[in-house]
Amino acid sequence: MPTTSYWLFVGFALAASFTPGPAVMLSIHNAMHYGWRRALWSSLGNVSGLLVLTLLSALGVNAILHASALAFNALKVTGAIYLIWLGVQQWRGASRGARPLPATSSGAPAPERRPRALYAKGLAVALTNPKAIAFIAALFPQFLSPSRPMTPQYATLTGTFMVISLGALSIYAGFAVLTRKRLRAWFSSGWPQRASGGVFCAFGLGLLRLHR
Template sequence: MALDTWLIYLVAVIGLSLAPGPNGLLALTHGVMYGHRKTLFTISGGVLGFVVLIALAMFGIGALLLASTDLLLVFKWIGGIYLIWLGIRIWRSPAIALQPVGKAVAVSQFGLFRQGALAAITNPKVLLFFGAFLPQFIDPEKSLLSQFMVMAATFAVVEFVVEYLIARVATKLRPWLARSGKRFNQCCGGMFALIGASLPLYNN
């Protein structure tokens, strides 16, 4: 993967990790309930789930490349349109409503890990997103495996750091999201729409 493409991918992944989603909300909630150290197990499970979904998306992209590189171009345009639509949805969505968290129930480390993994893997929208998102950065002339390793590792590190920071400052984030969550959603939605509009043109 070329450095300039990777840098654009890095910025896009940061935006994705910051956007409201089940795993970020889970990290926020568990950070309040169990503390940031225990929430590391929740985060680790979620990151593993995301890597599995990236692998599945890349497997589908590999099948497209075996059929025709022209299909990848078509898929990039379809993916770009989907990202624009997703950006509009996030822009228009209301702020996340966080209910007060009661007394935490004792839970094992594996239980936290399992919750994080299931939150990622059982969300079909995530697989759909990766199917639209990853082709924007694929170079069909280079090894798909090496590109998968770079993309998966970059996403895993960014997602882990962002979710850990969310868990670390969870008690401070709750009132901020209640107060400024709508503007935050608009920023994330605008980023996705911009990515969706620009990347298919950039990669042609």
């Protein structure tokens, strides 16, 4: 693809990645309560989801969602329920404030903060968001040159988008950790977690209003 088109894509990817959404909120929440390193696992899960969504878009799944109201609504409702569930879980856990979750009797981290669980949450947030599928399907073709092989171009755009998304989520997580250290008493009150839970519920309810 032309160099000018590539850097234009980078600009769009930066704007999309730094715009607050479910993935950003999840990264901030995990950073506040489990630390930056553990928040990285959910971010890795999210960018893995972006890779899957790109592959699905290339295979034409987005066309299926546009053509089938049933498929679109099923994915939309699934994503909304998952985001609302995350919000309720965060609200219920607000009594713990920003204190680390206790370890198990064996000394291992509690299930909620294990890398596998955090990675799975990030992956699920990406895969159950039809807006992300639509965004990728609408954005990528604008920067593909029909006269050149598609696979290298898709690989370049996908890799760039994943790196930028991971960087954005890591930056948000870093700011969350710094803020927690400065406002430790407020974070210990549990209100930031309640606010985060409320935002997740709002994202879920907003997803229900999404039309094809």
